[in-house]
Amino acid sequence: MKAELRSLPRTLADLVAQHLVASGQLLDSDPELAYQHAKTARRLAARLGGVREAVAVTAYLSEHYDEALTEFRAVRRMTGNHEVLPAMADCERALGRPEKALALSREKQVVGLEEGSQIEMLIVAAGARRDMGQTAAAIQTLEVPELTKRTRAEWLPRLRYAYADALAEAGRIEEALIWFHRAAGADADGSTGAAERAAELEGLQFTDLDDEEEELITFDEADLNLDPEDDEAEDDEAEDTADIEPDAKADDNGDVADDEDAADDGDEDEDTADVEVGDEVAPADDDEADDVEAEDGKAKD
DSSP states (O other): OOOTTTOOOOHHHHHHHHHHHHHHHTTTTTHHHHHHHHHHHHOOOOOOHHHHHHHHHHHHHOOOHHHHHHHHHHHHHOOOOOOHHHHHHHHHHHTTTTHHHHHHHHHHGGSSSHHHHHHHHHHHHHHHHHTTTHHHHHHHHHHOOOGOOOOOOOHHHHHHHHHHHHHHHHHHHHHHHHHHHHHHHHHHTTSSHHHHHHHTTTTTOOOHHHHHHHHHHHHHHHHOOOOOHHHHHHHHHHHHHTTTTTOOOOOSOBBBBBBHHHHHHHHHHHHHHHOTTOOOOOOHHHHHHOOOOOOHHHHHH
């Protein structure tokens, strides 16, 4: 790629390189954005095979299969690189053309591909057979010596998973379980999901610890009575309690006297305080005084 960039003016080469680097960094986390960076690089330097390959790979991973197929063809024509054949065949499958995928798997250049690329082509060809309803032929396609090979190559768990999946589709569940477990044993990072498929066939279920933790948190919140309506009720009770004055007294039954009763009691206390010890209480009015004098005169007579 560096040699190809040297054929460009320095400023343009730097700009194309920046987009290619960004595309590579985003390939796993955001394939669509990686694809957009690669397309920008192609617009700037469409004659570079490395740039076209970057567009092909990012278009394939972001599921733009039609454009990916076009770009893979361009890469093969421009660079003579036949390692892109399995990806081209898979694009044909994705576009609903399994017959063309099988045709690509029969090209003579497939024999000269690297081992990993040959295995990928076998997997794609078997998938195309299954697309056409030829499950038995798909199983036969995958029955190769590499299934039992002792290796840590990345293609081994994928090959075993594809074989187990075809067996399961054919109803050969016991054999499928064996090969799903073998695929899981070779799949160090669990990228194939073989262990989950085996558990599914065995009737087991995996528990998502994150979901379980969320359920526990919800349960705790229910125990803590965090219902907003309950909070409003507690606030109302607090307001009712705040209306009672600190100086209010409770009667014999424990009831709190209201403000009017407290005011009446206060008035009585003031009236009693005005009468001094030894003072005579004045009559309420003149008529009552006259009646008292008349009664006293009768008594003297």
